[in-house]
Amino acid sequence: MNIVELTDVKKTYMLGNTEVHALRGVSFSIEKGDFAAIAGPSGAGKSTILNMIGCIDIPTDGKVLIDEDDISMLSDKRLTSFRLHKLGFIFQSFNLIPVLNVYENIEFPLLLKRDVPKKQRDGIIRRVIEEVGLTDRVNNKPAELSGGQRQRVAIARALVTNPLIVLADEPTANLDSETGHRIVNLMKEINRTEHTTFIFSTHDPHIMEHANHVIKLRDGMITAE
Amino acid sequence: MVFFKIAIGSLLKRKRRVIGIGLLVMFGTILIVFGQEFALTANKLSKQAIIDNLTGDFIVYSARSKEKPGPYTFSNPLTNIENVDEVKAVLSGYKEIEAFTAYSQNISIVNAENKEGTRVELPLIYSAVEPETYLDFFKNIEMVEGTFFGRGTGRTEGGIIISEAQNDRYDEQYGVRFEVGDPITLYGIASGGAVNAVKTTVQGIFIPLKYENSFNYINFMDVSTYSELYNFTGVAEGSLPDQLTETLLAENEDDIFGLASEENLGIINVDDLESTTLSGFTMIAVHVKEGVDTAAFLESLAGSAERYGFKTAPWDEASGGLARISGALQGFIYAATALIFIIVALILMNTLIINIMERTAEIGTIRAIGAKKSFVTLMFLSETIVLNVIAGIAGIVVSAILILIAGRVGIALPGPVSQFLIGGGRLYPVLSFVTVGQALLIIVVITILATLYPLRVATRVTPLKAMSEGK
Numbered sequence: 001m002n003i004v005e006l007t008d009v010k011k012t013y014m015l016g017n018t019e020v021h022a023l024r025g026v027s028f029s030i031e032k033g034d035f036a037a038i039a040g041p042s043g044a045g046k047s048t049i050l051n052m053i054g055c056i057d058i059p060t061d062g063k064v065l066i067d068e069d070d071i072s073m074l075s076d077k078r079l080t081s082f083r084l085h086k087l088g089f090i091f092q093s094f095n096l097i098p099v100l101n102v103y104e105n106i107e108f109p110l111l112l113k114r115d116v117p118k119k120q121r122d123g124i125i126r127r128v129i130e131e132v133g134l135t136d137r138v139n140n141k142p143a144e145l146s147g148g149q150r151q152r153v154a155i156a157r158a159l160v161t162n163p164l165i166v167l168a169d170e171p172t173a174n175l176d177s178e179t180g181h182r183i184v185n186l187m188k189e190i191n192r193t194e195h196t197t198f199i200f201s202t203h204d205p206h207i208m209e210h211a212n213h214v215i216k217l218r219d220g221m222i223t224a225e
Numbered sequence: 226m227v228f229f230k231i232a233i234g235s236l237l238k239r240k241r242r243v244i245g246i247g248l249l250v251m252f253g254t255i256l257i258v259f260g261q262e263f264a265l266t267a268n269k270l271s272k273q274a275i276i277d278n279l280t281g282d283f284i285v286y287s288a289r290s291k292e293k294p295g296p297y298t299f300s301n302p303l304t305n306i307e308n309v310d311e312v313k314a315v316l317s318g319y320k321e322i323e324a325f326t327a328y329s330q331n332i333s334i335v336n337a338e339n340k341e342g343t344r345v346e347l348p349l350i351y352s353a354v355e356p357e358t359y360l361d362f363f364k365n366i367e368m369v370e371g372t373f374f375g376r377g378t379g380r381t382e383g384g385i386i387i388s389e390a391q392n393d394r395y396d397e398q399y400g401v402r403f404e405v406g407d408p409i410t411l412y413g414i415a416s417g418g419a420v421n422a423v424k425t426t427v428q429g430i431f432i433p434l435k436y437e438n439s440f441n442y443i444n445f446m447d448v449s450t451y452s453e454l455y456n457f458t459g460v461a462e463g464s465l466p467d468q469l470t471e472t473l474l475a476e477n478e479d480d481i482f483g484l485a486s487e488e489n490l491g492i493i494n495v496d497d498l499e500s501t502t503l504s505g506f507t508m509i510a511v512h513v514k515e516g517v518d519t520a521a522f523l524e525s526l527a528g529s530a531e532r533y534g535f536k537t538a539p540w541d542e543a544s545g546g547l548a549r550i551s552g553a554l555q556g557f558i559y560a561a562t563a564l565i566f567i568i569v570a571l572i573l574m575n576t577l578i579i580n581i582m583e584r585t586a587e588i589g590t591i592r593a594i595g596a597k598k599s600f601v602t603l604m605f606l607s608e609t610i611v612l613n614v615i616a617g618i619a620g621i622v623v624s625a626i627l628i629l630i631a632g633r634v635g636i637a638l639p640g641p642v643s644q645f646l647i648g649g650g651r652l653y654p655v656l657s658f659v660t661v662g663q664a665l666l667i668i669v670v671i672t673i674l675a676t677l678y679p680l681r682v683a684t685r686v687t688p689l690k691a692m693s694e695g696k
Contacts, residue, residue, distance in 0.1 A: 056593055056688035077597070083688070084595025095590040099234025104227075111227045112595050157594070 002065075003164060003197055004030040004053055009062035011048050011220075022048040024220040025062065030199060030213060032164070035191045037211035038201045044217040046201035047169055053199060054087055054167045055079045067164055084112055088158030090168035090200075094150040096142040096157075102129070103138045106156045113161060128156040132186060148179035155186060159196065168200035172207055184210050228600055232608040239580070246576055247616035250668065253569045254620025255627070257562050257664045259654075262628050263636070264555035266654040267646055271551035274648030275544045278365040278435045281325070281510030282519045284543040285312060288534040294508050295545035297439065299330045299350045302507055305457075306535060309504035315529050316509070321517045326362040327506040329353040333446075333454060335385070336410040336422075339400040347399055349385065349411070351444040353451035353505060356381050362510060365440060371405035371429025374447045383450045384428040385409065390441035392430060403427045411446075413454035423454045435648035438641065448505065457505040466493060550645050566667070570675040577609065577679035585690050593688030601683050609676045610669065617668035621661055628656045 011023040023045045030036045038046045051057035052064045055071050056079075064071050067086060074082060088109075089095075096105050106125050110116045116124070129135055132152040142150055151171060158166045168187070172180030188210050191198050200211075208214055216224040236243050276282055279296040286294045290304040306312055309327055316325050335347040356374035360366075366373075369389060375382035387395075387403060396402040403409075407427045414420055428447075433440030451457070513519055523537050530537060541548035581588065588601055635651025643649050 051689060054593070054688075080592070080595055080597055083593060089590075089593050091590065093586070095586055097231060097587060097591070099231055099238055100227075104230070108227060108591075109594050112600070 001032050002029040003032045003034075003067055004199070005063075005065040006049070006052070007063040007065075009049075009052065009059045009064060011045070011052070011057070012060045021220050023059070026217075026220070026222055027062075028215050028222060028225055030197065032197055033191070033195045034197050034199070034213045035188060035211050036197070036199045036213040036215065037208050038199065038215050038217065039203060039208050040217035040223075041203055043219075045220040046203075046217060048220075049215075049217070050167050050169050050199065050201050053165070054089060055083050084109065085161065086164045088161065088163040088166040088196075090151070090154045090158050090166060090171045092170040092173045094142070094147075094154045094174070096150055096153055098142055101139050101141050102134055102145070102153050105142070105153055106160050109157060109161045124160055125156075128160050131159070131190065132156045146179075147175050148183065151175060151179075151183050152186070155183070155190075159190060159194075162194075163196070165197045165199060168198065170201050170203075172202065172204060177206070180204070180207065228604040229607050232604050232611060235580075235584075236608055236612055242576060242580075243612055246573060247612060247619070249569050249572060250613050250616035251620040251623065253562070253565045254617045254664055254668060255624045256565050257667060258621055258624035258656075258660055259627055260558040260562055261660045261663070262624075262654045262656060263652070264551070264558045265657070265660070266652060268551040268555055270647040270652065271548065272540070274435055275547055276512075276540050278363055278648055279547070280540045280543040281362065282513045283511050283523060283537050283539045285316070285325075285509040285511060285530075285535050285537055286507060288530070288536050290507070290536070294538050294543045296543070296547070297330070297545055298507070299332050299443075302329060302331050304507065305329075305504055306506050306509065307504055308533060309506045309509070312509065312533050312535050315533055316511060319522075319526070321513050321522050323512045323514045324358070324362055325509050325511040326358040327355055327448075327504075327509045328359065329448075329451065329505050329507040331413070331451070331455075334412040336412060337401050337403070337407070340402075341400065345399045345401060346412070347395055347401060349387075349444055349446075350442055351385065351446045353446045353448050356447050359445075362512065365435050366431040366433050366445075368429050368431050371427070373431075373445070374428050381447065381449075382426075382428050383447045384425040385411070385450070386429045386431055386445040387427060388441050388444060389430055389432050390437075391444055394442075403430070405429055411450070411454055415456040419456070421454050421456060423450060425450050435650075436644060437649055438644045452505050455505055466497075547645065551647075554646065566671050570671050573609065573613075573672070573675040574679055577605065577676060578682060581605070581679055581683045581686070585686050588683055588686040589688050589690035592686065598684040601686070602680050605680055605683050606673070606676055609672050613668050613672040614665070617665055621664060624664075625656055625661075628654050632656070 006029070007027050009023050009026045010021070012019055012021050014020070026045070026049065038049055040046050048057065052059060052071065053066060055066065055074070058064075058072050066082070069082070071079065071082075097108065100108065103125060106128060107121065110121045110124065129138060132155050134149060134152055134156065137145060137149060142153065145153065154171075155166075158168075166187075171187070172183055175183060184207050187198055187200070190196055202208060214225070215222060275296075280294075284294040285306070287304040287306045292298070292301065292303050294303060306327075313325070313327065316322055330352050333349050333351070335349045336344055337347060339345050356376060360373055360376060366388075368386075371386070372378060372382070373386060374384070392403055405427055409425060409427060411423045411425060412420055413423070431445075446454075513522055519539055523539060526537060591601065592598075631654050633653075635653045637651055638646065643652070646652075
């Protein structure tokens with residue numbers, strides 16, 4: 001079952017007076033439970049695709065269907081709700097809320113959902129914290145954690161709402177290779193046990209090896225799939 | 226309430242900037258509370274000083290007068306209230322009126338002997354007053370020598386009362402220093418141009434209790450001496466022979482010549498004549514009873530005023546601009562406060578925008594995760610409201626302490642400022658809860674206004690920014 005479907009997606013934007021063609025008609029689909037990598041050099045269009053699947057950007061032309069919803073047709077409010085309920089994000093620079101501790105950062109999306117009772121919330125948080133191996137860092141602020149630990153918090157935060165898809169934009173780019181591998185292994189493990197769909201961008205061939213579905217891009221076009 | 230937690234956390238994280246803004250808001254609040262209370266107290270004391278020492282609650286004056294009454298009409302006296310007894314009787318009939326006193330203001334010449342034995346002429350600025358009522362009404366002077374025209378002795382003594390400062394000045398400039406009981410000659414120019422001279426005595430020397438700058442040079446004359454000096458003493462109308470009255474009332478020459486055949490025309494028996502004191506008063510200062518609304522009462526007095534030929538001027542109109550000084554001060558304090566708060570609002574706005582710029586990735590992440598724009602709004606609004614309300618409360622506490630201290634020891638104002646503002650002396654401000662409430666309200670309103678534009682900027686940060694900022 002396709003959970004993501006892109007059909008002839010184009011994205012053009014202006015950079016000063018220059019028209020930049022970020023995507024030049026990209027079509028592919030990702031199935032539920034995939035551990036998919038979008039690979040390619042810088043400027044290939046990896047982030048643009050992730051942004052569209054993440055409902056934070058819309059195509060200039062073509063269609064992006066997520067869980068059968070055309071994101072171009074959704075209002076800003078619906079897109080916000082869509083992101084909260086169906087998507088999880090892992091950023092390259094972790095993007096944790098600096099004033100909240102590990103527990104609170106992970107709790108944040110659940111608080112936005114408002115419909116999860118405190119006790120249940122606590123259970124979910126404890127479980128994901130254990131899953132990412134941060135039980136001894138619950139009360140630490142992001143500034144007190146290493147890069148790998150911060151990315152684990154980001155993974156936990158992305159997983160806590162039990163989303164359909166977890167999007168990770170170059171999740172290992174700011175980590176050393178060993179930590180990067182551990183993070184990818186963790187993501188892969190969650191994908192295997194929870195059947196959560198992961199879509200991540202990378203230009204690291206070693207990371208790509210973990211993916212069961214690789215979409216290779218160059219200059220805004222798919223070169224291999 | 227996670228937005229509140231983030232807001233507080235962000236405040237604690239940016240301590241130096243927060244303290245800077247907090248101090249600014251605190252300073253603005255102190256200016257509002259202390260300045261407001263200072264101005265309010267000055268306004269209240271100014272009103273009280275004018276009413277107690279210069280005008281009463283309102284002044285009655287002749288309907289024929291083209292000039293408005295004022296505290297300093299010496300060089301340009303108002304028109305006399307001719308029927309002053311009638312007007313006084315009318316005023317006595319109103320239960321709302323507590324007391325009144327009639328007076329006039331003028332300038333005369335005093336002829337006296339100096340230390341070398343030469344006669345010199347000295348200018349005398351004075352209020353001509355009713356000795357019986359004046360000091361019960363205006364408590365603006367204290368006698369240091371002699372009596373206030375025999376007050377307290379059981380009989381009225383005519384003459385002049387001069388201020389101690391005036392006496393010193395006479396001594397310096399003319400070599401004349403008056404003692405109580407010194408004989409003097411007063412000169413006055415009556416309306417027809419005749420110069421009248423009245424021999425009288427110095428009855429006392431006083432010091433002013435309020436408005437020293439003015440009362441140091443304003444002296445007093447009793448109304449009888451004043452009437453004599455300006456020919457306000459005349460023959461009682463009823464005691465004149467009928468033929469003479471008819472002659473005086475004749476409308477044309479024929480009537481006058483018609484009276485020529487009268488046998489007794491022109492014969493006046495001096496023994497039959499009675500003297501009467503015509504009014505030399507130009508103003509009557511009136512106090513209303515406590516709780517009486519002066520403005521409303523003056524409206525109810527309009528009918529009598531028209532019937533008896535007088536006009537009224539409330540204290541502020543009759544204060545000759547003194548009432549406007551405290552109003553102007555209040556206006557200045559309001560303007561200064563507004564200016565400070567515009568500056569505070571601009572700095573606050575600027576700081577918030579910098580704050581938002583620095584936190585673009587954080588806002589974008591929050592939005593990407595699924596927070597609505599309203600969440601971002603609440604987050605920034607709580608941040609600024611918490612900071613400003615805490616700083617505002619600190620400002621109120623500091624102001625309250627300052628006001629309590631100033632309320633005990635008083636604020637020493639520069640001499641002339643104090644004189645014109647409150648009639649002299651220290652100013653003792655009082656803290657009112659209304660001002661405190663107003664200050665808090667102003668802070669909240671300014672905070673919200675200053676946050677509107679930065680909030681617009683913050684809510685326009687897209688989740689896309691989180692992706693791009695992080696790289």
